[in-house]
Amino acid sequence: MMTDIAIIGKGPAGWSCAITARMRGLSVLVLAPQHDASWLARTERIDNYPGLPEISGRALLDAFQAQALAMGAEKRGGLVRQVLPTDGGFMLLVESDVVEAKTVVLAMGAARPALLPGEEELVGAGVSYCATCDGMLYRGKRLAVLSASAEGAEESLFLEKLASRMDYYPLKPHETGALPSSVQVIREKPEALERTAEGLCVRTKEKTRAYDGVFIFRSAVSLSMLMGDLATEGSFIPVDRGMRTNVPGVFAAGDCTGRPLQVAKAVGEGNVAAISAAEYLAARG
Template identity: 35%
Template sequence: MIEFSIIIQLYSIEFDKIQFDKCLLNIISEVNDVDRYDVAIIGSGPAGLSAAINAVIRNKKVILFGNENLSNKLLKAPKINNYLGIYDISGIGLKEKFLEHVKHMNIEIKKERVNSIYSMGEYFALSVNEKMYEATSVIMASGVEFSKPLNGEEKLLGRGVGYCATCDAPLYKGKVVTIIGYTKEAEEDANYVSELAEKVYYLPMYKGQVNLKKYIEIIEDKPLEILGDDKVSYLKTYKDKIKTDAVFIIKDSVAPSQLVPGLLMDREHIAVDINMKTNIEGCFAAGDCAGKPYQYMKAAGQGQIAALNAVGYIDKIKLNK
């Protein structure tokens, strides 16, 4: 398989990054024998797990992206009494039952961060760290993003703002890069980028010791705004203004609107119909990311609906071929 860190160096002229990414993914798909899944599910909370279980029961090839905690919200719940059939259980206890269920069904949770998802017509291409996956349909079950984007973040996305440092770092060889890290894992990205960039600034948005190479400059400050006209020029913080060529924002997950270009949103939620369909053909959404109420049983039910409709969509495509 061709790695993004190698092939992305072909990107030497300035044009729309989304179109470039789609062309790149198409090239990789043609050059490599990329394994295609029936359903790719983003998120390992109740909605994502329910979707995976129901798709597997219907003999679909599933890839599920999530994390070892399944759902941070679930982990923090002291007591749950409204999950049918399971009375008086903690969030951790329910998590263990979920894990036991998916283990019995041989469903693996890929602990990798999905950076972007593009509709390629008959399939979806998923950029995951430096790898690529393909799926006929996608189910978004990534939860709800409560934090607002920085001023200038959406405007300059693809013009110096990015969410995958390891993917885009070769574009900034010999330049100045700033990384805003919301998780410890972002430190690995910063260390990698420092091998290519002339200068790396790192803003840790979490508590605890930071383990970085000695020539990375740590800035104990909070970001306010990303500045620039047609590309990133500065990152404004509470205390300073940092001159930089790129700003990478590294979180556990990327907001749906930034993850899937063209995805229709209803404020902070993904807009869906009664069948959990989004405005993009073959893309479905379930759980908290699809709207209130933020309830575990509601999420699980929507995950099932999304999976059943994704199965119907896939079967229709196969029938017409």
């Protein structure tokens, strides 16, 4: 079923957008990884959110979510990897699934991954972000997994069964104890990916190692990979006063639109994005 609004991100901007969209009678799907990456979840105490002095970030976030879900918003776990325009709206690739929506609100916060040199050019040519989608292509092959979190270690369990050999590079410190002993954990910082006669190489300061495939797991996606047609200014998304991006039917709210990076601003922009999305849908009939 095609939802009226797919909201990418479950921080204050995303939940505020969901609440107002439900008030306008729209169907709402909020998409974000299970593991909470909202900056608000990491904030011990907020003193400048009106009406709720000294509230913890976690408590405020839980209250936003409870209100949105009680009003009928739905949520689904998973990182959105790509948004593609279709005839009637948009198709969103969520991990290895597809979600369809008439409009999209980008509420992904300010965290953006820095891509490795060579990474973007090698996507689809050996570099993959989805074990379920592409794992089978590498049966009996040499694999490297580059992962920013323990979720990558879990994905690796499936890949390890297929691969002839697997190396695991933690991009940030995290628990890797779940990995079988056949997987070599390499604690060297990957500096670049490159194609050579030996294969697809991961270069670190210490050494360059060749593989047939490289899987990369992070908790965010670069804007260029998420949506090729989206205009950007540095790592932010320019919007007009209605939170409209340059792509008709796509709106943005919160930290991803730029400074100041504040909860009250994110909540306000989420509200405006929902109203603009409702107007857009009404105009289309």
